[in-house]
Amino acid sequence: MKKIILTGDRPTGKLHLGHYVGSLRRRVQLQNEGDYDRMFVFMADVQALTDNADNPEKIRQNIIEVALDYLSAGLDPARCTLYIQSQIPELAELTTYLMNLVTVSRVQRNPTVKTEIRMRNFEANIPVGFFCYPVSQAADIAAFKATTIPVGEDQEPMIELTRELVRRFNQVYREVLVEPNIMLPENTTARRLPGTDGKEKMSKSLGNCIYLSDDAETVWQKVKGMYTDPLHINLNDPGHVEGNAVFTYLDAFATDQDFADFWPEFKTLDELKAAYTHGGIGDMKCKKLLNSVINRMLEPIRERRHAFEQDVPEIFNILRKGSEDAREAASQTMDEVRKAMQIDYFNDAALIQQQAEKFKK
Numbered sequence: 001m002k003k004i005i006l007t008g009d010r011p012t013g014k015l016h017l018g019h020y021v022g023s024l025r026r027r028v029q030l031q032n033e034g035d036y037d038r039m040f041v042f043m044a045d046v047q048a049l050t051d052n053a054d055n056p057e058k059i060r061q062n063i064i065e066v067a068l069d070y071l072s073a074g075l076d077p078a079r080c081t082l083y084i085q086s087q088i089p090e091l092a093e094l095t096t097y098l099m100n101l102v103t104v105s106r107v108q109r110n111p112t113v114k115t116e117i118r119m120r121n122f123e124a125n126i127p128v129g130f131f132c133y134p135v136s137q138a139a140d141i142a143a144f145k146a147t148t149i150p151v152g153e154d155q156e157p158m159i160e161l162t163r164e165l166v167r168r169f170n171q172v173y174r175e176v177l178v179e180p181n182i183m184l185p186e187n188t189t190a191r192r193l194p195g196t197d198g199k200e201k202m203s204k205s206l207g208n209c210i211y212l213s214d215d216a217e218t219v220w221q222k223v224k225g226m227y228t229d230p231l232h233i234n235l236n237d238p239g240h241v242e243g244n245a246v247f248t249y250l251d252a253f254a255t256d257q258d259f260a261d262f263w264p265e266f267k268t269l270d271e272l273k274a275a276y277t278h279g280g281i282g283d284m285k286c287k288k289l290l291n292s293v294i295n296r297m298l299e300p301i302r303e304r305r306h307a308f309e310q311d312v313p314e315i316f317n318i319l320r321k322g323s324e325d326a327r328e329a330a331s332q333t334m335d336e337v338r339k340a341m342q343i344d345y346f347n348d349a350a351l352i353q354q355q356a357e358k359f360k361k
């Protein structure tokens with residue numbers, strides 16, 4: 001069977017370091033390793049509209065932000081199909097058919113959606129489109145017969161539902177769709193990067209993000225203000241690395257090379273952690289290290305971004321071409337889907353003949 005990688009993001013804001021460690025970095029690696037038959041990465045604008053119906057301008061503005069983030073992080077349109085969800089109407093069609101194969105109570109049993117409903121104060125008035133977005137997400141995946149979905153832990157319930165819907169479709173109609181597998185980030189720090197304020201998650205609405213597009217000065221201002229260890233008041237107090245955002249970020253980003261170049265007194269992060277825990281290591285020095293680590297990582301991304309920003313019409317061309325290619329792939333699956341569901345009336349010679357005989361006197 002073909003190995004098809006597919007993943008995407010809602011274009012509701014610029015991508016930040018949480019996106020980068022949680023999925024973007026991995027996608028670029030997967031792309032560069034080339035161990036797949038096809039790779040699709042898309043902007044889920046239809047899904048973004050399910051809770052932003054009255055604010056399409058926000059989505060419009062962020063399409064190009066996310067495209068710039070993708071391209072500057074290293075996604076390459078020659079190796080990876082980049083497209084916009086709304087430009088593939090076949091996805092809406094498949095969503096409609098999949099909705100018949102799942103119950104309301106099954107869709108309700110989704111912890112990620114439950115959290116989102118609470119966060120948006122939707123409780124009493126959930127838009128139907130929002131409620132059903134996991135089904136639409138199953139269509140996003142199934143329409144491309146994707147096998148491998150690199151996403152964060154919070155997407156697990158969506159992939160599980162997709163698998164159920166694929167099995168159900170194949171059982172009710174015919175074996176057409178393919179069950180996907182989730183591909184989670186390798187290590188636990190990458191699974192959820194806390195905000196700069198130490199809160200559980202980096203999130204635009206909490207204002208605790210470092211963006212891929214932040215310049216060096218902005219990164220330093222944010223790192224300088226980061227949450228560390230509230231019990232580490234005097235230099236010689238023993239420090240805590242657990243729950244200390246600076247150390248969580250170092251876990252996610254720092255390499256031994258970074259230590260050699262920026263703080264040669266320590267060979268590895270474990271050595272620094274031991275010293276910090278013992279006492280005598282200042283938070284500011286750790287923040288300076290982290291700043292160097294992040295800026296070294298972001299510098300090539302910034303350079304590529306700067307180049308891409310000079311020709312934005314070309315980015316729209318890339319997305320248009322990608323959307324055409326993606327549509328081609330989805331419409332092939334939809335031909336099979338309609339045939340399996342026996343709603344391909346005009347291609348169904350047996351149906352036409354049977355009906356003709358039935359009515360002929």
Ligand code: TRP
Pocket residue numbers: 006007008009010044047137140141149151155
């Ligand atoms: N729900 C995903 C998010 O919020 C975006 C998404 C939509 C997606 N459709 C998808 C991810 C299909 C992977 C596969 O980030």
